[in-house]
Amino acid sequence: MDFKDQILQLAVRAEKMLPQIQTEEATKNALIMPFIQIMGYDVFNPFEVNPEFVADIGIKKGEKVDYAIMKDGEPAILIECKHHLENLDPHNSQLFRYFHTTKAKFGLLSNGMTYRFYTDLVEKNKMDTTPFFEFKLSEIKEVEIAELKKFHKSYFDVENITNTASELKYLNELKIILNKEINAPSENFIAFFTKQVYPGVLTSKIKEQFTPIIKRSFAQLINDIINDRLKSALNQEKQKDAQEAIKIEEAQENAQSNIVTTEEELEGFYIVKSILRQSIDAKRITYRDAQSYFAILLDDNNRKTICRLYLDHKKHLAILDESKKEIKYEISGIDEIYKYGDILIKTVERLNKK
Incomplete structure (x- = not known):
């Protein structure tokens, strides 16, 4: 299963599980830890994902962030988790405090359904107050999955993400502004157009x-x-x-150009035709040659197959029953077709009623 399918599968599972998720801890276990795993990190390896990571703040010792994704022994992404029903807006200040005390380049604030990624575009080593990338798991788009994939362990490159973070931030902010102006145009917007x-x-x-x-x-x-x-x-x-x-x-x-109708197949056709003359007009009996068999039809209709001849190796006469299943009769030569005259006549009578 590729990365995109894993994210979409998590979104479907999350929607089903939400009514059962009552606490912040349950949110971590059911939503955020599976998300981290999809991102390629081993949540059970503290050298990759360090839970309750200590981030001392000045004189305040023992301050902890929920998870730190580690790289080369240092935190690369700090993750702060909230209950899935909580609004994330009031909580970025907590992540803001942790950010400048570590070497982490990115901060992630999430309630398991919304994911906000932060960095230090405005002032170095100081986390921005607005995220440069945000997505909602229940509404994730193709373009967002492509951006999210950059944080996957296999593709994670600080410089690469940082180079596109600025563009992403302004792109998202402009989309918000444009959406707001389109739905409720401001006076300046109206005047401009x-x-x-x-x-x-x-x-x-x-x-x-x-x-x-x-x-x-x-x-x-x-x-x-x-x-x-x-x-x-x-x-x-x-x-x-x-x-x-x-x-x-x-x-x-x-395929048709590779088919060669043999004299033996034609002789078999004429034998079937002679048997059935007493039942129907002989002009209604036709044939179509295929690569694996020679079909004899009523009214040149492949839905009205009278019989099939298999004459390449072991010779067989095949009759199709009412469920279109072949019943094969082994024959030593085409003259033995005469032995099955009664069956051929009954088959034509059945087909003629359709």
Whole structure:
């Protein structure tokens, strides 16, 4: 199971377990420890995951952080855990205090469902007040899984993560601002866009008039982008289906070109045809040759198989019963087909009723 599937599986399990998780300790055991394991760290090895890591703060001794992920004998990521129902907003100050007393480059604050990653982008060795990366386990997106994977033990590289942390932080903050402005546009936001299309003076009445127009514009723009992507995805799927159909057709043509109808198979066909003349019009009896057998059909319909001839090695006459299961009769030569005339006639009578 790959990393993405493991994270998605944890999300499904977490939703089911939440009603049974009553304490912070249960949150750690049921949600956060499995998450750390998925990240590639051995939660039972204190050289990798050190629980109750001591982070002395000035004169306060014995201060502990829930977990420290270790690298080369030093803490690399400090993890502070809360109950899954707790709001994380008031709690980053506790992690903030631990951060500057250790050599850890990253802090993680989590309640098992929301995960916030912090570093020191604003001031070196001082944890930022806002996370540079955040995701919710129940709503995790493809792009977030790709970012999260950078913290996996196999890919963890402090410099690499730090280089992208700044961009991630500003990207997330801008997304929040844009989302807020689209849903409840501020006066400056309204004024900025109105000026682009309205040549007159921006009075309060004009701004009020343009507010719903701008909101609708963004809503329609987003819908258009989504529809375009859906159309593109559908077109790609159609192209893929068409290519698959061509491949299948080519494979069938290649298989057909390798089929050689033998004189013995044709002689067997004529024997069956002569047996059935007394029951039906002989013109209705046809054949189709395949790589493994020679099929004799009624009305050139492969759903109305009268019999199959296997003449390559051991010779057999095969009849399909009502459940399409083959019943094989061994024959020493094609003349023995005459021995099964009654069975062939009954088979045709059954097929003719369909």
